[in-house]
Amino acid sequence: xxxxxxxxxxxxxxxxxxxxxxxxxxxxxxxxxxxxxxxxxxxxxxxxxxxxxxxxxxxxxxxxxxxxxxxxxxxxxxxxxxxxxxxxxxxxxxxxxxxxxxxxxxxxxxxxxxxxxxxxxxxxxxxxxxxxxxxxxxxxxxxxxxxxxxxxxxxxxxxxxxxxxxxxxxxxxxxxxxxxxxxxxxxxxxxxxxxxxxxxxxxxxxxxxxxxxxxxxxxxxxxxxxxxxxxxxxxxxxxxxxxxxxxxxxxxxxxxxxxxxxxxxxxxxxxxxxxxxxxxxxxxxxxxxxxxxxxxxxxxxxxxxxxxxxxxxxxxxxxxxxxxxxxxxxxxxxxxxxxxxxxxxxxxxxxxxxxxxxxxxxxxxxxxxxxxxxxxxxxxxxxxxxxxxxxxxxxxxxxxxxxxxxxxxxxxxxxxxxxxxxxxxxxxxxxxxxxxxxxxxxxxxxxxxxxxxxxxxxxxxxxxxxxxxxxxxxxxxxxxxxxxxxxxxxxxxxxxxxxxxxxxxxxxxxxxxxxxxxxxxxxxxxxxx
Numbered sequence: 001x002x003x004x005x006x007x008x009x010x011x012x013x014x015x016x017x018x019x020x021x022x023x024x025x026x027x028x029x030x031x032x033x034x035x036x037x038x039x040x041x042x043x044x045x046x047x048x049x050x051x052x053x054x055x056x057x058x059x060x061x062x063x064x065x066x067x068x069x070x071x072x073x074x075x076x077x078x079x080x081x082x083x084x085x086x087x088x089x090x091x092x093x094x095x096x097x098x099x100x101x102x103x104x105x106x107x108x109x110x111x112x113x114x115x116x117x118x119x120x121x122x123x124x125x126x127x128x129x130x131x132x133x134x135x136x137x138x139x140x141x142x143x144x145x146x147x148x149x150x151x152x153x154x155x156x157x158x159x160x161x162x163x164x165x166x167x168x169x170x171x172x173x174x175x176x177x178x179x180x181x182x183x184x185x186x187x188x189x190x191x192x193x194x195x196x197x198x199x200x201x202x203x204x205x206x207x208x209x210x211x212x213x214x215x216x217x218x219x220x221x222x223x224x225x226x227x228x229x230x231x232x233x234x235x236x237x238x239x240x241x242x243x244x245x246x247x248x249x250x251x252x253x254x255x256x257x258x259x260x261x262x263x264x265x266x267x268x269x270x271x272x273x274x275x276x277x278x279x280x281x282x283x284x285x286x287x288x289x290x291x292x293x294x295x296x297x298x299x300x301x302x303x304x305x306x307x308x309x310x311x312x313x314x315x316x317x318x319x320x321x322x323x324x325x326x327x328x329x330x331x332x333x334x335x336x337x338x339x340x341x342x343x344x345x346x347x348x349x350x351x352x353x354x355x356x357x358x359x360x361x362x363x364x365x366x367x368x369x370x371x372x373x374x375x376x377x378x379x380x381x382x383x384x385x386x387x388x389x390x391x392x393x394x395x396x397x398x399x400x401x402x403x404x405x406x407x408x409x410x411x412x413x414x415x416x417x418x419x420x421x422x423x424x425x426x427x428x429x430x431x432x433x434x435x436x437x438x439x440x441x442x443x444x445x446x447x448x449x450x451x452x453x454x455x456x457x458x459x460x461x462x463x464x465x466x467x468x469x470x471x472x473x474x475x476x477x478x479x480x481x482x483x484x485x486x487x488x489x490x491x492x493x494x495x496x497x498x499x500x501x502x503x504x505x506x507x508x509x510x511x512x513x514x515x516x517x518x519x520x521x522x523x524x525x526x527x528x529x
Contacts, residue, residue: 015273019410020497020504028503035502038182039495043254044190048180051247053193055173058240060198062131064205065232071296073155074447076138076225080146081440081447085294087152089433091159095167102167103415106175108261114253116172116179123169124244128237130165134158135233138226173244175414178399179253182502191395192388196324203320205232210302211309217450256505258411267413268420274408276401279483281421287476289431293439295447297469303451305462307369315373318381326388333389341393341400342487348390349481355383356471366462367454376470400489407501443468 015021020028028035073084109115137158141151177187212228215221261267271277302312337344358379365371406412444461456462489497 016409020407020500023504028507031503031506034506035499038502039498042183042186043181044186047250049190049193051250052190053197055243055247056194056198057201058236058243060201061205061236064202068296070294071299072229077151078144078146079151083152085433085437087156089429091163092429095163098164098167099418102171103418104264106171106415107413110259115257116176117248119168119172120244121248123165125241127165127169128240130161132233132237134162136230139230171415178402179255180251182255184396187399188392188396192392195391210312214303214309217452256508262411264416267416270405270409270413271417271420274405276404276487279486283480283483287479289428290476291432291435291439292472293443293468294436295440297465300465301469304453304455306373307453311373315376318377319384322381322384323387326385330388330392340490341397342484342490344393345397346481346484348386351386352383353474353478355379356474359470363463363466366466367459404489407497
């Protein structure tokens, strides 16, 4: 019985044969010098640093528009909130089938152009066009009835198409950076550029959308929000198509992959061989039922509690000034925590929690505009100080966890491992939808009233709105940081993993034929140095 238990534990939790964790060290020693250089030498050129950031700019524009997506469905297309929640639940269930199929296809793809680039090249066009068309719907669907079947079917069909191509496009796009370079500094630089150029995309949407909405509501201009959504959607689509096609053509994949991937039924359980990924999965599953009411509480707060675009600009001014400057704190935080990504991330996430609690302190004073704005400006500004370090360290830890899967298994099943995680988290989708409806009703907010300063006329309603806007998601964020207290892939252990992993990559590259041209180029460049 004891032998059987050991066999089971080995099957699910120990390293795979022929992985970097188990392969003969003497066999790898021939490539030890190159492996060290892989870890310490930067290989990306200027285009490869810049082009992903341009692609991210368009993605962030659409993400910023998506913040107002529910408001678009409810206030602009004028569909009943219950139908919107039901449609999103159905699409989520569909994703539980769509995501695994794409994950399997992605992991089993091996071409001379790489693993991710073909999908980005041919997936970006339909994804961005489908999204732009969805935000154009209100231009020609003008029936004011919240139960109009044409509008309901339009939203369902367009979300269906959008999510289909979103999966095809986003899984490879989100993983290409880990394939472009084995050097952490390269990856951090690209991630940093993506974060801040992307942030400009978000800020442009906020700067355009909110003032136009206010001017429309007050009757100063006549530019329907339906046209604003359509314009922003097509601008993002144009930039996104150009940027992502450029990324697929320009960015080489240099991380060597197993030529024959593991069977599907085996690779989906690789999450069990990655203790870090398994802990994060448990934390995500424990909070996947959580919801925030599903409405644009930020817009409500800006237009009705702050009192419009000018007052909102004052409230957001410290954050908007400090956010881009927070890049200067990245090396300072790294030095403060002695380049320990785990300790830095825990401290930064606790910092976020303190700022949320600070913003909640405005709840008793919600009917006093100046006090509310002052409290929000202070704590939201403090929250911006850690944005640069938090974005960089969180992104790099995520890539380290994926690299650990390759270290333990010899493969990178970035798509297949999501089959297990996505299917299980979909179980809680009905609870998430139910909580969305419950919280929306709990708020007491009436969407039929125009968004004007204090138009709801009810202090309790705005106190609830403020609670939902500023920190309803603080609980899952606290839960999700717990696994990092047990994250020990730091210091010498981290560097040892990368050296052995890169030795194996070099060994595989020398034996391979017909794979991505960027791999051998990098090996030869490092060997010459």
